Amino acid sequence: MQAKQIVARVEELARPLCAEAGVSLWDVEFEKEGGQYMLTVTVDHPEGVHIDQCEQVSRALDPMLDAGEFDSLPSYTLCVSSAGLSRRLKRPEHFAAFIGHTVEIGFYKPVDGAKQAEGTLAAYDGGRVTLDVGGKQTVYEPKDIAAVRLAVEIG
Template sequence: MAQTELETQLLAVLEEHGAEHAIDIVDVEVVGSRKAPTVRVRIDHADEGAGPISLDEVAAETGWINQLIDEADPIEGSFTLEVSSPGLSRPLRRRRDFERFCGSQVSLSTNAEEGRRRFTGTLRALEGDSVLVECEGEELSVALSDIKSCKLKPSFDN
């Protein structure tokens, strides 16, 4: 779950104001060239019971997000802003994300220097500072600090 300093700064600015708009800032990613980067902000409803965020709702929230980034002015020059829903393969980065999506299929990669680094399985629990993932019939524990990325793995089975 490593982020650049710029991504961390943008995330902090947006999360500070997300609650007043009833919006959960799922993730911030900065990609592209340094001279003209693209800032990707993934948002969802703060209320878990509200269902997935719609395209119209995303469009309605883009204004304040753009304004906050402009006011913080962390990017030299121009940038492109992309605001979207987290999609089916939603990234999990906070403790509450792991708690919320227990029982879901995930794809997880670690910062491990040796051995296996990628796992796909069922997120079973968050215990202390580790997540438990059932993978290929075995339950493994991965420290939150060792997680490079974790995303929901959509299932299309009915």
């Protein structure tokens, strides 16, 4: 199974388990970190996620991942966690939910001399991210964007 297939199948399995735990599925990633593979299931709730909810999803999902269809996977660690305050926005629905919020964009290489930009998320269209900084809107292309995260606003 390829990483995309693993992610799609785990999303399919995890979505109803998340609903039972009272959270929504935010994201699933299967990546190699250092020398080890990590299967990360990220969950969310408007009022915050409790560790008991993460544990409930993990305990329900773990035996499903022991099924024969996953036998070809390399050894991995399962992690179920909250999306957190500085959550990464990856899917169109993530961007739609946070229009008007402050975000940070990290670039692969400097854009206009900077490795990142911060501003109000004004729009998202097919991977293009529009930031409003002091009334000036700038559109960033998907090929330049390494990651977009919610900015943590203190105060």
